Amino acid sequence: MAAPGTDSPFSLKNRVGIVLGLANQQSIAYGCARAFNALGAEQIVTYASEKAERHVSPLAPDLGDPELRLCDVQDPDSVQALFDRARERWGRVDFVVHSVAFAPLEDLHGRLVDSSIEGFNLAMDVSCHSFVRLARAAEPLMGDGGSLLCMSYDGANRVIPNYSLMGPVKAALESVTRYLAAELGPAGVRVNAVSPGPIHTRAASGLKDFDELAEKAASRSPLRRLASIDDVGHTAAWLVSDAGAGVTAGVHYVDAGDHVIG
Numbered sequence: 001m002a003a004p005g006t007d008s009p010f011s012l013k014n015r016v017g018i019v020l021g022l023a024n025q026q027s028i029a030y031g032c033a034r035a036f037n038a039l040g041a042e043q044i045v046t047y048a049s050e051k052a053e054r055h056v057s058p059l060a061p062d063l064g065d066p067e068l069r070l071c072d073v074q075d076p077d078s079v080q081a082l083f084d085r086a087r088e089r090w091g092r093v094d095f096v097v098h099s100v101a102f103a104p105l106e107d108l109h110g111r112l113v114d115s116s117i118e119g120f121n122l123a124m125d126v127s128c129h130s131f132v133r134l135a136r137a138a139e140p141l142m143g144d145g146g147s148l149l150c151m152s153y154d155g156a157n158r159v160i161p162n163y164s165l166m167g168p169v170k171a172a173l174e175s176v177t178r179y180l181a182a183e184l185g186p187a188g189v190r191v192n193a194v195s196p197g198p199i200h201t202r203a204a205s206g207l208k209d210f211d212e213l214a215e216k217a218a219s220r221s222p223l224r225r226l227a228s229i230d231d232v233g234h235t236a237a238w239l240v241s242d243a244g245a246g247v248t249a250g251v252h253y254v255d256a257g258d259h260v261i262g
Contacts, residue, residue: 009242013040016090017146017240018082020046020071020134021099023202024055028151029099030063031229035237037064041095044086046071048100073100073130083137093141095240096134098150101127101166101203108164109208115165123165128173135180135191145188147240150177151232152195152251154259162208174251181249190248192239196232197221197255222257 007013019036021029022045033045043066047056050070060068069085072078086093107119131150138148155163156170174193181191198204198214207213218226235254238244253259 009245010238011039012036012237012241015041015094015240016043016086017041017093017095017097018044018046018086018138019097019099020073021097021151022047022056022059022068023052025059026199026201026229027099028196028199028201028229028232029097030059031231031233032097032099032149032236033063033066033233035230035233036095036240037066039237039241042066042090044069044082044089046082048072073126073133076133079133079137083141087141091141092143093138093146095147095149096138097236097240098131098134098148100130101151101169103127103164103166103169103206105206108166108206109162110164112165112168120165120169123169124172127166127169128176131173131176132180135184139184139187139189142184142187142189146190147244148180148184148189148191149236149239150193152177152193154195154197154253154255156195156251157259161213162210177251178249185248190239190244192244192248193251194232194235194239195251195253195255195259197227197253197258199227199229199232201229217255217258220258220261221255222260225256227254227256 019029019033045066046069071082103123104119107115152170155167156174177193198217204210232254
């Protein structure tokens with residue numbers, strides 16, 4: 001507990017960081033950035049393409065008018081420019097949230113056994129290895145410790161109909177989380193994955209029969225509902241705050257309990 005007169009351990013006042021993956025008002029990145037702003041954090045929030053800019057710019061006031069930047073996680077120069085900007089602006093980074101995933105539709109909609117090497121490698125690069133690259137870029141700016149977060153899904157651990165090649169990709173991402181936590185922990189850098197249940201994001205809309213999947217999850221989960229982007233944002237805020245200072249290398253389910261139902 002915080003001593004009387006001090007900030008709550010859940011406060012993000014004077015914390016600075018980067019949230020990647022804003023696409024629209026349904027984005028998990030939006031839920032995270034909104035929660036961080038409400039708790040006092042200062043942020044740079046990124047989007048993936050020029051086409052997305054017209055969708056994200058109107059969201060800035062809801063997020064405390066953060067600096068919005070285009071960042072292509074596959075472009076090393078784009079990633080380096082993002083962290084150079086953070087260094088220029090703050091001299092450090094306290095948290096980084098990776099809410100980025102992609103798979104070509106032809107591979108996502110087919111069987112894993114039929115997936116192309118090109119599609120599999122692309123999904124792995126954007127959805128998994130980019131988190132490694134962000135960690136590498138963030139490490140020099142986290143001299144006093146920090147927090148790295150990524151977004152997974154329970155398809156990493158059990159077979160979800162139509163999740164296809166993204167299951168192995170998310171399994172790799174969860175493994176990466178554990179290894180990064182072990183490597184960066186001695187420097188005070190914590191690494192965690194958040195695993196939301198089905199949420200109606202733009203990425204989810206690419207999954208075949210997603211509405212049926214979401215309806216089933218809502219009807220059977222212990223809370224009898226789906227988690228929201230705000231639920232995810234609140235969990236992310238806990239993990240990057242001092243309240244989560246002893247938590248690392250974990251996969252944290254925010255799915256109304258759906259993962260415990262067989």
